[in-house]
Amino acid sequence: DADVTQTPRNRITKTGKRIMLECSQTKGHDRMYWYRQDPGLGLQLIYYSFDVKDINKGEISDGYSVSRQAQAKFSLSLESAIPNQTALYFCATSQGRNYNEQFFGPGTRLTVL
Amino acid sequence: GEDVEQSLFLSVREGDSSVINCTYTDSSSTYLYWYKQEPGAGLQLLTYIFSNMDMKQDQRLTVLLNKKDKHLSLRIADTQTGDSAIYFCAESIPNYGGATNKLIFGTGTLLAVQP
Numbered sequence: 001d002a003d004v005t006q007t008p009r010n011r012i013t014k015t016g017k018r019i020m021l022e023c024s025q026t027k028g029h030d031r032m033y034w035y036r037q038d039p040g041l042g043l044q045l046i047y048y049s050f051d052v053k054d055i056n057k058g059e060i061s062d063g064y065s066v067s068r069q070a071q072a073k074f075s076l077s078l079e080s081a082i083p084n085q086t087a088l089y090f091c092a093t094s095q096g097r098n099y100n101e102q103f104f105g106p107g108t109r110l111t112v113l
Numbered sequence: 114g115e116d117v118e119q120s121l122f123l124s125v126r127e128g129d130s131s132v133i134n135c136t137y138t139d140s141s142s143t144y145l146y147w148y149k150q151e152p153g154a155g156l157q158l159l160t161y162i163f164s165n166m167d168m169k170q171d172q173r174l175t176v177l178l179n180k181k182d183k184h185l186s187l188r189i190a191d192t193q194t195g196d197s198a199i200y201f202c203a204e205s206i207p208n209y210g211g212a213t214n215k216l217i218f219g220t221g222t223l224l225a226v227q228p
Contacts (some may be wrong), residue, residue, distance in 0.1 A: 035218075040121060042201065042220040043156075070154070090155055100144065100205045100214045104155030 003027045004092050004105040012111045019078045021108050023091030030095060032074040034058075034066060037088040049074055052111065061098075081112040117204055117219035119197070124225045131192045133222045135185040135202035142204040142212060145178060147187045150199040157185070159200075189224075197226045 004025045013019050023032065030051050035043040035058075045058030048065040055066060063078045063085060078085055088109050092102040116138045120178040124130045137145070142164050149158040162169045162176045162185075169176045185202055199221045205214040 019161070040220055042117075043218040048215075081129075094154075099144070100216055101158050101161070102156075102216060106153075106155050 004093055004103055006069060006089075006105040006108050008108060009106065010109045011024070013081055014113050015079065015082055017081050017112075019081050020108065021076045021089055021091075021110070023074045023105055024102075025072050025091075025093045025105075027093055027095070027103060028071075029093040029103070030071065031093060032068065033092040033094070034064075034074070035090045036060065036085075037090060037107075040044065043090065046076065069079045078110075078112075081110075083112045086110060086112045117202060117217050118212065119202060119219040119222045121220065122223045122225070124227060125192050126227050127192060127194055129192055131187075131189040131196070131224055131226075133189075133200050133202075133224065135187075135219050137183050137185065137202075137204045137219075139204060139206045139217070139218070140180075140183065141206050144205040145176075145185050146203045146205070146216070147174075147176065148201040148203060148218075150201065152198075153155045156201060179195075190203055192224075192226050194226045197224055199223050 007022045033048040034046040037043050044060050046064050049068045051053050052068050067075050088107050090107050091105040094102045119135050146161040147159045149159045150156045160171050173190045177186045201221045202219045203216045
């Protein structure tokens with residue numbers, strides 16, 4: 001079984017709809033992250049969480065919100081989806097402080113029409 | 114500022130060596146990483162190098178770090194078609210007054226291996 005799972009894997013939605021992307025991990029890591037990937041832009045950090053009570057904005061948090069329901073679960077919400085949020089979204093986890101290897105989920109491809 | 118740059122595309126023939134380059138701007142990097150993303154999958158760590166090292170070799174992979182020029186490269190020897198993927202470099206820089214590190218990713222280089 002995969003250590004970091006994301007649901008759904010693919011989603012097509014309409015402008016204005018609320019969408020939730022979910023991430024679960026079995027690695028026992030404290031730290032979880034949400035990124036979006038756009039062609040030619042690499043990965044941009046949306047939100048990150050160092051433990052259940054800690055939530056931090058990343059580079060591009062506008063239009064997104066997150067919830068850390070448990071150590072193993074971190075969900076990303078788009079309150080009112082817009083077409084430029086069409087992208088590939090990745091969840092990642094890590095444990096280290098200095099050596100910060102991150103373990104990625106398989107990604108969710110979101111299309112907003 | 115924090116910026117990591119890579120060329121977008123590299124094409125090589127099977128059996129040749131591939132060299133993927135990366136430049137970064139933040140001199141406080143502690144670790145630098147190479148991740149591989151295969152089609153339809155997330156990123157997986159390939160290798161990493163600590164910032165006080167110049168070179169690291171791991172089987173077919175050689176990482177070179179030039180701290181003076183802030184340049185990182187990944188050499189893949191005897192490139193195979195299975196190496197076709199997007200390769201991301203990333204630097205780990207201190208955040209929150211050094212309490213933890215954050216990763217800054219490059220734009221990714223698509224490596225296409227021709228048979």
